[in-house]
Amino acid sequence: MADIKKREEITNSMLKLITSTKEILVIISPYIQLSSEFKKAISALDRNITILIAFRSKDINEKTFEFLHNLPNAILFGNDFLHTKCYMNEKTAIITSQNLYDYSMKNNFELAVEFKSKIDPKNFYDIKKESFFILERSRCLTEQNLKYHLHDGKVAHCSSCGTNIFPILYEESYGYGIWRKEHLCQNCIAEFEQYEKENNEVEIFKRYGQKCALCGGNNDNQLQLAMGIAPICTKCNNKMVSPIDKKKIGKYN
Structure with a gap:
């Protein structure tokens, strides 16, 4: 083949x-x-x-x-x-x-x-x-x-301040896995690096996972915050169960 x-x-x-x-x-x-x-x-x-x-x-x-x-x-x-x-x-x-x-x-x-x-x-x-x-x-x-x-303008949002940072090509695949600095904008990364030295992981996730990385709204998914994984709010997380082909954006329709 x-x-x-x-x-x-x-x-x-x-x-x-x-x-x-x-x-x-x-x-x-x-x-x-x-x-x-x-x-x-x-x-x-x-x-x-x-x-x-x-x-x-x-x-x-x-x-x-x-x-x-x-x-x-x-x-x-x-x-x-x-x-x-x-x-x-x-x-x-x-x-x-x-x-x-x-x-x-x-x-x-x-x-x-x-x-x-x-x-x-x-x-x-x-x-x-x-x-x-x-x-x-x-x-x-x-x-x-x-x-x-990207016709509908969907981009990932900083999980601390909610600003746009880069495009989301597939909603389902974005965000799974361990929370990382990639979920932050450049301004928040600078503050994060100092905060990281002085606080434990739980406090870091709570502070820098306040915003949903998909929609930019408040992140109400306390389970994800507690587990230290990618910050996705409950509403966006529920939408991510759809087959991936139904969530294409931009010109990959």
Whole structure:
């Protein structure tokens, strides 16, 4: 069901995936250095296509970042723990060892597996779900693009002050697991780091989990606060039991 791509086929498959995109393009690659061919392909995409790109922000060069940042339809995410490489649009997903990096494409021995949504819907769906899970836990570097591209403007909220911090791509997957600093805005993180040194975990969760990370309202879910897990209010938590495909937002409808 999956199609194995050998070294000499991978780059062409990635280019084909980009140029055939009609709705949304997802690029997850720790290291990015674009050749002129890839720059041309990405720049030629219709402005109504949303481009989501995640990379290690500390390892990207200035020229590449400037190019990506200037794309009017791109939302960039920084995640310095990235290791996976995934490229997908609404119909095709490629999981590979190859970064979107010109040197790697020309010199390294790589391997890739390509999945089609019509041929292998389960694996395609699982890849999509995990890719968006990664994006949600990455830091958005282009917040000014969020409301334009995510039609209903859904974003995660700081669990301390309630301000918007980054997009929610799937409501169900956001927030599960241990409460982390990623649930805070930059202003609250600075205060949190000092408070963390002087207080126990229960007090920390109570103080910095006052707001729901999904809706920004007051967090009434005392059980979650007591357990020290992601701050989601009771109303939002109850909505998260629906099948994930019913909670898609943005252009992934």
